[in-house]
Amino acid sequence: MTQAFDAAMHAFAPALPLAVGLSGGADSTALLLACARRWPGQVQAIHVHHGLQAAADGFEQHCAALCNHLNVPLRVARLDARPGPGQSPEDAARQARYKAFEALALSSKEFLAIKTIAIAHHADDQVETLLLALSRGAGVAGLAAMPAQWERGGVVWQRPLLQVRGADIRAWLQHQGQAWVEDPTNADERYTRNRIRAQLLPALEAAFPAFRDTFARSAANAAQAAELLAELAREDAATVGVPPRISALQRLSRARQANVLRHWLRESHQTTPSAAQLAELLGQVGACTTRGHRLHIKVGRGHVVRSGQTLDWRGPEPPSR
Template identity: 80%
Template sequence: MTQPFDAAIQAFAPALPLAVGLSGGADSTALLLACARRWPGQVRAIHVHHGLQAAADGFEHHCVALCQDLNVPLAIRRLDARPAPGQSPEDAARQARYKALDAVALGRQAPEAIKSIALAQHADDQVETVLLALSRGAGVAGLAAMPAQWERSGLQWHRPLLQVSAADVRNWLRAQGHSWVEDPTNTDERFTRNRIRAQLLPALEAAFPAFRDTFARSASNAAQAAELLDELALDDAQVVGTPPAIQLLQRLGRARQANVLRHWLRTQHQTTPAAAQLHELLGQVAACTTRGHRIHIKVGRGFVVRSGLHLDWYSHQVLLP
């Protein structure tokens, strides 16, 4: 019988050459090993040294030794991933990591150009992401969690292990006789993900043994719903215009107004309104029935204001006449 890990690798069909994001942990070590065996000579590894903890040097040494053993070229990027004020350490590290992966992959010249990047998040990671989204009151885009594949900057990105549990990944790696580096922060329950992993996942396992599969289906359903909402927002944006005309917005139902405004703010201004901010903005749009009605609301990282017959957004506070 084919094991879940082997089945996932057999189903994985990336464009080659392929780069694997290699942290040195069990998941990325297993993914690199499996890909290097399946596509010899077509796989590269990229390791990002975040510079955030003393153990990071040990991760790098493991990656160097592993890639030498597999005869896989390794690119190492060292960076300062300390968070900005108000930014979580996890978010800062994630954003810095993606930038580093992009830089390495896009920096290669043909015929060595990397066409795909594989990341090693697994089914447990997906469950944690869904639970985090639920705890924050996320909409369908947040509940869609992590996509299995997407394109960005001309690269194909893949997460081939999203249907494989953490235990199955480690069992497979042990069977190959390979070791990995355990991040000491993984047991630090000051981090929300670690509390979920230590406290919630065992309870879910006991109550709902198939929870990984059912959570994955829910995330997939949410992703489809989010795609439909994006398509509807594109259609409505054609009607209300960019920036949106207030009177045309008022002809839409409240839910469609919210959807197209979120789309406008995200795509045109790279900002996301909080639920309370969007609620206030919708109320002001509904009340805007006279020439003198003013709108000036903090939304996302800036301000939505009325500008004549339209809404506009500024990254700074503006003085209204």
Template identity: 80%
Template sequence: MTQAFDAAMRAFAPALPLAVGLSGGADSTALLLACARRWPGRVRAVHVHHGLQAAAEGFERHCIALCQDLDVPLTVQRLDARPAPGQSPEDAARQARYRAFEALALDRRAQRDAMQSMALAQHADDQAETLLLALLRGAGVAGLAAMPARWERAGVVWHRPLLQVAGADVRQWLRAQGQDWVEDPSNADERFTRNRIRARLSPALAAAFPAFRDTFARSAAHAAQAAELLLELAQQDLERVGTPPQISLLQELSRARQANVLRHWLRTAHGTTPAAAQLGALLNQVQACTTRGHGIHIKVGRGFVVRCGAGLDWYNPQALLSPG
């Protein structure tokens, strides 16, 4: 049904000029085509060449040809998105892609045609897969919130206007326009968890629960609301316990609020996230810290949380060893 795609695009009202992330696949091709028709002369495209597979050259050629046909300016960003040790290729490519988008946004802010909005083409199937991935890794509510439809970063408002549209509906709309696209061969590689979900779990869910995309989206929205409330509470509690947190003030909070504020402090002040076991051990030590001589030294993220006088601190030993 193309009505779902048309309805989503009618509801999409970004500030202009608008940039569209263009991979060359069906979803981003459809999004760019619809946006270019609706706002001629106010849309540009951004293609990220990840340098990870031979097929990437074909993606770039498709994007160049499509943008020429649509009279849409195209920026191609070439990256080395090879994963770090222990990092999944999917995660490495995604992080590199977003860094490239943000760098472009910052670079163009001072220019006369500075883009006000950025649109990405993830759809309802992608949202459901993201929620399943979060469940499989035992994520908290922030992870279960999956992908937001709108957020602000690098001075730009980001949008995912197709999150309520099934992938099949996007492709049906594109076929109705007579527009071709390129298929990423890595999408069929079931060594990647997301591809296994797409190939095996999603069809089974659709057969047993045809409305699963909608119900998953509602669950993600509930989780996003809960995550927002937890963030507000963490900000209030961090003002209360101090930066760095004072142990006696932490002990006045419930264990759940201690966990929430410590996660927030570590993420915002030190850019690190504790594993569940690390955070549990830290909470136990905070509870046991009732004497002046009680020490705390616990591995958390890439460094260690330690007791420093009446409070907590965090340090990365590798950073201390680095010159300069």
């Protein structure tokens, strides 16, 4: 059972120096241990103390002891990852964690200048992400799940274990005689991801033993489709303009209008319309045939409005004092 982990690590060829996101759990502990052995002196660890549970101090202590044993520098970010209004706890923690990783990788001068950050998500995590996306009615971008590699802020991020089962990672760690910590919230089935892990993955294993591989292929196909849609959106944006001209939008098919409008709102205003909001917006664009036709539609945190011959987006009003 350790062969899959060994094969994944053998194929992992990051630009060095390398930082490993270390939570203290089995997956990140295994990833750090394997990387530290393969590239001694070129690896450091980044641990995020989320401040969300009493066990967090124990996670940090485990990480410090492990890094001391491996002679790996450890950098710790302490933050408040409590969710905002309407935000899920998992999403709040994830966003805060990635921001902390990026800040630590780019800011500190006394540590190695990091070129790659490795994250220990594995095949089961990928399946859970895909199932969550399906449950929310996501489009192809959501169904693409987690990429194996991307770049942000001048640093390459990689997930070298996406083809490895969680059970295989634990088997490898046990073979090494290495301990890890268990996050007590992982057993809390109030969280959707935990219910998927506890209830759906065993059923999928029984019904479709190869589901991890087939789901991964579906996610890869969705990622390719999302890339093509993004290319088309950029081409259409060059034609309709930024902000989009209504008459130019009307010359596109409804599907291409939807695609370029999502692109415009995401890239220019960092907001994403719901399916209902986008449908209403498309209907209004189609009906916009007279000079006096007004348009004012709630989208994301603000409103899409008509401004002369183009669309515009107005963000939320600042709170009154």
